[in-house]
Amino acid sequence: MKNSNIRKLLMDRSIEGKVGATMPSIDVPLQTLPNKKFLRENLAMPEVSENEIVRYFSSISQMNFSIDHNFYPLGSCTMKYNPKLNDDIAGFPGFNEIHPLQNIDTIQGALEIMFDLQNILAEITGMSGTSLAPMAGAEAELAGMLMIRAYHRNREDFKRKKVIIPDSAHGTNPASAVMAGFEVISIPTDTNGNTDLEALKNVVDASTAGLMLTQPSTLGLFDTNILEVVKIINSNGGLIYGDGANLNAILGKVKPGEIGFDLVHSNLHKTFTQPHGGGGPGAGAIMVSDKLIDFLPDPIVTKDKIDKFDLSKPQKSIGKMGAFHGNFGALVRAYSYIRTLGKEGINNISEDAVINANYLRIKLKDTLDLPYDRICSHEVVFSAKTIKEKYGVNALDIAKRLIDYDIHPPTMYFPLIVEEALLVEPTETESKETLDEFIETVKTICEEAKTNPNLLHNAPHNTPNTRLNEALAARNPKLNWRNTIEEAN
Amino acid sequence: MYPENLKYSEEHEWLLENNGIATIGITSFAVESLGDIVFIELPQTGTEITQFSTFGEVESVKAASEIYSPISGKIIEINEKLETEPELLNNSPYEDGWLIKVEISDNSEFKKLMTAKEYESFVNAGS
Numbered sequence: 349m350k351n352s353n354i355r356k357l358l359m360d361r362s363i364e365g366k367v368g369a370t371m372p373s374i375d376v377p378l379q380t381l382p383n384k385k386f387l388r389e390n391l392a393m394p395e396v397s398e399n400e401i402v403r404y405f406s407s408i409s410q411m412n413f414s415i416d417h418n419f420y421p422l423g424s425c426t427m428k429y430n431p432k433l434n435d436d437i438a439g440f441p442g443f444n445e446i447h448p449l450q451n452i453d454t455i456q457g458a459l460e461i462m463f464d465l466q467n468i469l470a471e472i473t474g475m476s477g478t479s480l481a482p483m484a485g486a487e488a489e490l491a492g493m494l495m496i497r498a499y500h501r502n503r504e505d506f507k508r509k510k511v512i513i514p515d516s517a518h519g520t521n522p523a524s525a526v527m528a529g530f531e532v533i534s535i536p537t538d539t540n541g542n543t544d545l546e547a548l549k550n551v552v553d554a555s556t557a558g559l560m561l562t563q564p565s566t567l568g569l570f571d572t573n574i575l576e577v578v579k580i581i582n583s584n585g586g587l588i589y590g591d592g593a594n595l596n597a598i599l600g601k602v603k604p605g606e607i608g609f610d611l612v613h614s615n616l617h618k619t620f621t622q623p624h625g626g627g628g629p630g631a632g633a634i635m636v637s638d639k640l641i642d643f644l645p646d647p648i649v650t651k652d653k654i655d656k657f658d659l660s661k662p663q664k665s666i667g668k669m670g671a672f673h674g675n676f677g678a679l680v681r682a683y684s685y686i687r688t689l690g691k692e693g694i695n696n697i698s699e700d701a702v703i704n705a706n707y708l709r710i711k712l713k714d715t716l717d718l719p720y721d722r723i724c725s726h727e728v729v730f731s732a733k734t735i736k737e738k739y740g741v742n743a744l745d746i747a748k749r750l751i752d753y754d755i756h757p758p759t760m761y762f763p764l765i766v767e768e769a770l771l772v773e774p775t776e777t778e779s780k781e782t783l784d785e786f787i788e789t790v791k792t793i794c795e796e797a798k799t800n801p802n803l804l805h806n807a808p809h810n811t812p813n814t815r816l817n818e819a820l821a822a823r824n825p826k827l828n829w830r831n832t833i834e835e836a837n
Numbered sequence: 838m839y840p841e842n843l844k845y846s847e848e849h850e851w852l853l854e855n856n857g858i859a860t861i862g863i864t865s866f867a868v869e870s871l872g873d874i875v876f877i878e879l880p881q882t883g884t885e886i887t888q889f890s891t892f893g894e895v896e897s898v899k900a901a902s903e904i905y906s907p908i909s910g911k912i913i914e915i916n917e918k919l920e921t922e923p924e925l926l927n928n929s930p931y932e933d934g935w936l937i938k939v940e941i942s943d944n945s946e947f948k949k950l951m952t953a954k955e956y957e958s959f960v961n962a963g964s
Contacts, residue, residue: 761899819872819875823875823924
C-alpha cells in the first residue's frame, strides 16, 4: 500500500465543479428555499467521480486487519473464524428483507428461529429462560443488574445496594452495576488466580445484592473456588451473575446454571461467531434461572398451543433494552452456527480451544513470564515483566512488533492485576501450523528485544502509519477532516 | 528514591502537610505503572473527602484508575492546569503534577500513612 495515496482523504481529492452523476434537467417548477438560517453553508462535500469514491473506499478497506486475513489472538474477545455459511443464511430474503413492524403472521419463520435459539441457549447454560433483546455483552450485563435490582425490590428487600466484583473482571462489569444504581465492592484474586474466599466472606452481608463473576476468569483460569463462592453468596440471599465472555472455554462441559449461577449472558458474536472486530454488531443474550424469569427484558418469543409464535413481555419485565427485538442478523448467525455443529461439535469447541491455549502456554513459558503456572482455559496470560527489566522492552513493544509479522496483537495490559500482561486467546479455529508460526514469531521477537530493542520500540514498521503517539492522540484528539485542514493552515 | 518529606498511602498517593493544609498527589511508582496519563478527573473545591475513599480518577493509555484520598478534609484548591496538561503528572508527579489541596480535619489520621522508607519497602514487597 502506497502511503501517499492512502493519506489523501476524499476531501483532498475534491475538485470544484466535478460531478459524479448525470442528472436529467429539471422539469418541475423551481421552489424557493426554506428560511436560510436553517441551511448550512460550511458543510463541505467532496466533489469526486463515482470510481474515485469506489477506489478510495476499496483501498481503505484493504488496510483493515481481520480474521479473514490473519491470526487474531485477542484475549477475552474470542476472535474465532466466522464460517461464511452463517452469512449466507443471514442473507436469506426471509431474514434479510423483513421489517420489525411487519404483521406477526408474516414473520413466523424468523420468530421460530428466535424461539429455538432461546431454548438452545438456556439448555447450553443450564438456565430456565432467555431474552435475546440485549445488543451486546455490556447491555446484557446492564439488563442482568436491572433484573437483580427488580428481583430484590419485588421481595420488598430494599437494603441490597452492593454488588461484589473480583479485581480481575472486565471493566464493563463495575460500569454496568453502577449504571443500575449499585455500589461496587471490589475483591482481590488469590495467588492461584481464584476468588479470594476470605476477602469475599468479609464483604458479604445483608446489603449484598449479588456477585458478578467471569468463569473462567479473565486470567484464563477456571475458578476452582466457584462452588464455595456460590454457597457464600446464596446463603446471604444474593444472586450470582455470570459474565459469559469466556463461555467458549466451557461449552458443552459446564452449565453455569448447574453450578448455581442465577443469570449468565452470552456474547453471541464471540462464542457463536459473528464478525465483530470493528465493534459490532453484537448480540448479548441473557439467560436466567426460574426466580428471574418474570423479570426478563421485553420481548421474548413465545409459542401458543397451535404452534403460533408471538412476541410477549414477561410479567414483571425490566422493559426494553432497545427498539424492536434485538440484533436479529446476529441471532440468525448464532443459530446457524450452533445447528451446523450440533451437540458433538459444541463439545469439540471448548476442548480444542483449551488444548490450543495450553499448547501456547507450554511452548512459550520459557520465553515470556507465566504469572499463573497452571492448566489454563481457552486463553493464557503471559507477562513481559522480565524482558522489560532486562532489555527495557515492554508488552506494548512486543504487541506492536507482532503487527510487522502479520499477527494481530494480543490483549495488552489486561487483566489489570498482571504487570505487562499479554492475554492470548488462540481459539479452537486455528491449526497447529498457525500456532507454531505464532510461537516462532514470539520467540524471534523476544530475541530481537535482546539484540535490537529499538526495532521493537519503533514498531510497527510495515504499516502505512508507524508507531502512533497514543498519549497525544488521547490528550488532543483530532476527529474530523476540518481539524486537519485548520492545522495545515 | 521517594521524597523523605512526604507521607504515603498503600494506594500510592502522597501527601505534603503544611500548616494544616495537605497537598496530595500520586507517586512516581503509580505514574510509572500507569504509563502516559491522558485525563484526570477531580472533584470541585469545597468537596468533603474521607481518608482512603475515592475522590477522582486518572486515565492513562493503559487503564483508568481511581484516586484515593490519604486524608479526610475539605478540598480548597485543585490543580486546574492538569485539565489541559495531564502530562504534568508524568513529568513532575511530586511538584507540578499535584492534584488537590485539602484542609485537614483530623491530624490523627497521619498514623495510618507510611514514611518514604516504609513506602519503598511496601512497593518492593508488592512487585
